[in-house]
Every structure is written in C-alpha cells, then in structure tokens.
Amino acid sequence: MGKVIVVTSGKGGVGKTTSTAAIGAALAQKGDKVVVVDFDVGLRNLDLVMGAERRVVYDLINVIQGEAKLAQALIRDKRLQSLYLLPASQTRDKDKLTPEGVEKVIASLKSAFDWIICDSPAGIERGATLAMRHADAAIVVTNPEVSSVRDSDRIIGLLDSKTVKAEAGERVEKHLLLNRYDPARAASGDMLNVDDVMEILSIPLLGVIPESANILRASNIGSPVTLCDSSSQTAQAYFNAARRLAGEAIPVTIPGEKRSFFGKFFGRKAA
C-alpha cells in the first residue's frame, strides 16, 4: 500500500507546488512509483511546474464524476518512468470535489503507487481539507516569516483534528519543510531563523530549502528542480528531504552553516 503525503501550508505562495514536484521527482529517481495529485481545482499549477500542461486531457474532477477512468487521467512523466501526475480541473466548479469521490480516487491510487503526494491549495477551505483528509503524513511548507508560521500552525491544528487518521485517534506524521530560507537575512534578524520556527511549530524538521534563483528557472521551464538542476544546493536539499521522508536518518544542514545539526534536530521530538 502506498503512503499518502499532503503538501500543505495554509498560506499561499510559500512553495507547496514547487516542493511537491521536487520531492515527487526525487522519490521517483530512487525508483519508487510516485503520483503527484493537484487538488487546486480552478487554480491548478502543478501541471505547469511538471511540464505536462500540454498533455492534460482528463483531470481529477472527471475521474470523480465518472467521466474518465483513473488510468486515462494519469499523465506519465516523459523524463521519469515511475512519476505520474493527476491534474486538477481548471474550469470545473471546486464543489465537484466530493469527500466520497476523493476517498475512492485515493484508495485506488494507494494500491497502484508507493507515494501519493497531494498538492494542497492554499487556505483552509474544501480543497485544502480534502487534500489532507486521507493523509498518512504531511509536509508543512513554511517560509521564515511570521504570517506563514502562524498559518502553518493553524494547518497543523487541522491535521490533528480533521483528518481520517486523527478522527480514528491516530496521528498524522507532520514534517516541517522550511522553504526560501536566506541565511544572511536570518543572521541579521530580518527573517526568522530555523530555531525560531522550530520552537513555534514544534514538529520535526524535514529540511531547509535555501532561497534560490534555480527554483524560478525550474518552474518556468516546467521541470522539477531535482530533475533539471540536480546538482544545485536547492535540489540537494530536496533530495535529502525526500530521503528523510522515506525514513533515512540524514542530518539536516542549515544553508550557510558548515556544521550539521544532526544531534540538535534529531534529538527533538515532535510535541
């Protein structure tokens, strides 16, 4: 059975879609079978970031409505054989995203893939709650600034109460992915530093992704950064995050710092 991961944040523009694509591609490069699912009905972007926008025929809503089979809607990546995309609908009403429909689609994806990575829309409305509904684990993407951190905190609260796992009395694993981190600005106090964010959110750290121009370029050419620029520092940070997600114990390195924080961050438990 595959593992369902939701990439979520509450706030928009923090890098959910970019991170979904990068981590999805990183996991697929290890040989795992991965599907990235876009839940942002009406404002889909994952197809662009994955470079599949010209190959979309059917989408998630078509599958939920029974107008297409799941296999027809899945788009296989041209570069990686084991990476698939399930796009969201750009034109349909987001109310067509029903809890029953999502449950069915996720259940069939779980039997066919190792990883189901759900790219959540921003906000805490229907799309976001349905994206997290069936998650086994969550990647909470946060930027080092107060509004993003507060929204992430809100989302963590929802992960602990509104998911199927939470309602069954279990816990959704939660991982913090600190994105767009600028070590110079964190050092000067313009930005929250890693410790500040960790202290507020108190969930384990999956990785710190440095602010970088590579990301913008990768999005614009429609290729995850872990595919098109795999030797860059950003891509390496995503590769390591993906390996940690898969259970490997790799020390987290903070961009701009030579030391690794193995003991410091792995010694911490999620509260």
Place this chain on the structure above:
Amino acid sequence: MTRVLTGTTQAIRLKGRSFLATVLSPELPLDEWFERFDVLASRSAGYFLKRPVMLDVTGIGMDRDSLLDLVSRLGERGIRIMGIEGASDGELGPDLPPAMSGGLPASDLDARTQEPASGPVPAQPAPSLMVTEPVRSGQTLISDGDITIIGSVASGAEVVAGGSVHVYGTLRGRVSAGSSGNASARIFCRKLEAELVAIAGFYQTSEDLEPRLHGQAVQLWLDGESILAERFN
C-alpha cells in the same frame, strides 16, 4: 434647580448576567403531581434548597387563584419561586413572582443523582483540564475549571477557563481566566508573548502590557479592575 443626569461620575452600572436555574413543570392533576414531587424530595433532601427555581406553567391553563395556590404549596415545601414562565401577564400580580420568558434550554437535571444531604452540601469544584500538546492557531480550549497546558499557546489560539490558566510554554495567543466572573483566577506562563490576557472579564492587549514583561515567566492577577503582573525569578 434641575439636576443634570448626564455627568459621567454619576453613571449607574447595569450588567447582564445569565444563571442556570432549575425549572419545575407541574402537571395536572396537581395533587398527584405533588405526591410524586414529595417522593422525589424525600429521596434527595435539600435538593431544592438554595437553588434558583423557576416554574413553567405552559400549557396547563392555570388561572390566578390556582397559581397562588401552587406557589404557596411549593412555599410550604421550602421552595421559593424566582419567576414564572408561560403565564399570561394579567394573571401575575405583585403577590406572585415575575413573568419570565426567553429562557434557553439546558440539559435536564436529574435530581435522583443527588446524594441525600447531610449538613451543608459542599460546592463541587469544576474539573480541571490538562493539555499535553501545543494549542495551535485557530483552536479554542474551554473549561469551567483550571486549564493546564504543557506546551505553547500559538498566536491566534484561544484559551478560556472558569478558573486559572497555567501555560508551561510560550503564551502567544489569547487567554481568559475566571471567565465566569471568578476574580481570584490567575494566569501563569513560562514565557509571556500573549496577544490578550483577560481575568473575570477585564482584559489587556499585548500593547498595554508592560514591555519589561515580554518574554518573561509571569503571573497575572486581578486587583480591583486592573490586571497586575509579576515576574518569576
């Protein structure tokens, strides 16, 4: 000379407050109802003493005389009626309790669970709430008793306690202690960065809190109408 009543120093404070009252709904015929009532009262002696009791006569069509009779028969049993619901205005005079309306239903009270009183009944302390996880933004914790939180209270989270609030972590959200009017309730936290603190309805926003308290281990309490704070060293 005319007295000017608009001076601010002469203002009279009017406050609204809601209380939970026991509502008695007699049924006809009254004699039989009183028989059943006396059996109940003998099983839980003292249940109705010192309790606010309301009478609901909706739908049993009582006139003024039978109402007077009913109230006096209850009075013989030591029950004082604070208000009557469901009677028409004309029936109630100055010799009867006032008419009440607009009550909100609460859960039914079960008199049988009450132990027979031996001497004065001690007030049951409200249960306290223990939380071992951080309180996240958007979450609200409510308890009639004390609340103890082992973890932080995030910005945008809210904690409302009838008693005191203890936060063994950073307090960043809003906290209201003594929410049902308990002025002796206090707020304790290991690190104060609260957005708002309130005790028994009196509040201070973070802007009004003294800057020297920020980030400190602090206790807050109410003195008269002002919230006082002290650092723990």
